[in-house]
Amino acid sequence: MLTVKDVTLRFGGLTAVNNVSLTIKQGTINGLIGPNGAGKTTFFNLISGVYTPNEGEIVFDGVKLNGKKCFEINHIGMSRTYQVINLFRKMTVVENVMVGLHPKMKSGYFSAILGTKGQREEEKEVLEKALDWLDFVGLRGNAYEMSGSLSYGKQRLLEIVRALASNPKLLLLDEPAAGMNSKEKEELFDILRKIQNLGVTILMIEHDMKLMMGITDYIFVLNYGKKLAEGTPVQIQNNPEVIAAYLGED
Numbered sequence: 001m002l003t004v005k006d007v008t009l010r011f012g013g014l015t016a017v018n019n020v021s022l023t024i025k026q027g028t029i030n031g032l033i034g035p036n037g038a039g040k041t042t043f044f045n046l047i048s049g050v051y052t053p054n055e056g057e058i059v060f061d062g063v064k065l066n067g068k069k070c071f072e073i074n075h076i077g078m079s080r081t082y083q084v085i086n087l088f089r090k091m092t093v094v095e096n097v098m099v100g101l102h103p104k105m106k107s108g109y110f111s112a113i114l115g116t117k118g119q120r121e122e123e124k125e126v127l128e129k130a131l132d133w134l135d136f137v138g139l140r141g142n143a144y145e146m147s148g149s150l151s152y153g154k155q156r157l158l159e160i161v162r163a164l165a166s167n168p169k170l171l172l173l174d175e176p177a178a179g180m181n182s183k184e185k186e187e188l189f190d191i192l193r194k195i196q197n198l199g200v201t202i203l204m205i206e207h208d209m210k211l212m213m214g215i216t217d218y219i220f221v222l223n224y225g226k227k228l229a230e231g232t233p234v235q236i237q238n239n240p241e242v243i244a245a246y247l248g249e250d
C-alpha cells in the first residue's frame with residue numbers, strides 16, 4: 001500500500017534520509033526504529049508531505065505523493081500523530097475528535113454560518129461519532145474535560161483517536177508510548193490491535209522495544225539516514241548489525 005523507492009532528503013550538507021527504499025503491506029503493523037538522529041521523524045515528514053524528497057519516489061495506494069501537500073495526502077487516506085503532543089489544549093476532549101471528523105462533513109460553509117436544520121443534524125451526528133471514537137480508546141468518560149488537563153498518556157490516546165477519526169488507511173504514529181506508564185502501555189497495545197482489526201495499516205516510531213517487538217509484524221531499522229535492516233521482530237532482534245548500532249547486547 002506504501003512504496004518508498006530510493007528516497008533521499010538533504011538539509012544543506014546533512015543527508016537526513018539517504019537512499020531509503022521500503023514497502024509496507026496492507027493490514028500490517030510496522031515499526032521504524034533506530035538511534036536518535038537516525039532520520040525516523042524526517043522519514044515520517046517525507047511520507048506525510050511536510051517535506052518533498054530531493055530524490056526518489058513515494059507511492060501510496062497507487063498515487064505518487066511527491067510534491068503533494070499534507071492535507072492532500074490526508075484526503076487520500078494517511079493520517080499521523082506527532083512526537084510532541086499537538087492537541088487543541090483549550091478545547092474539550094470530544095471537540096478535538098470532532099475536528100478530526102469535520103473534513104468529512106457534507107454541509108458547506110454557508111449552511112454552517114446560517115445554522116440550517118441539515119447542518120444541526122450533521123453536527124449531532126458528528127458529536128455522536130466522536131463519542132463513539134472516544135469509547136474505542138476508553139476516553140468517553142473524559143469527553144467534556146479540557147484536553148490540556150488530561151494525563152500525558154491519555155493525551156497520547158486522544159491524539160491517536162483524533163487521527164483515526166478521519167478514517168485513514170495508513171496511520172503514522174510518532175512515539176505513541178512516550179511518557180506512558182506500564183499500565184497505559186498495556187492499554188496502548190490492545191488499542192493498536194483493535195486499530196489493526198479495523199483494517200488500518202500502522203507505521204510507528206517507538207523506542208519501547210518490549211512494545212515494538214510484541215506488537216509489530218515487521219520492522220525497519222534506520223541508522224545515519226540509511227536503512228540498516230528490515231525483517232520480523234525475531235529477525236531484527238538477532239541481527240548483529242542492529243544489535244551493534246541500536247539494540248545492544250541486552
Ligand SMILES: Nc1ncnc2c1ncn2[C@@H]1O[C@H](COP(=O)(O)OP(=O)(O)OP(=O)(O)O)[C@@H](O)[C@H]1O
Nearest residue numbers: 011014016034035036037038039040041042043083
Ligand atoms: N529541519 C531540519 N533542519 C536541519 N536538520 C534537521 C532538521 N530536522 C532534522 N534534522 C537533522 O536530521 C537528522 C535526522 O533527524 P530526525 O529527527 O529525523 O531523527 P530521528 O531518528 O527522528 O531522531 P529521534 O529519535 O531523536 O527523534 C538529525 O541529524 C537532525 O539533526
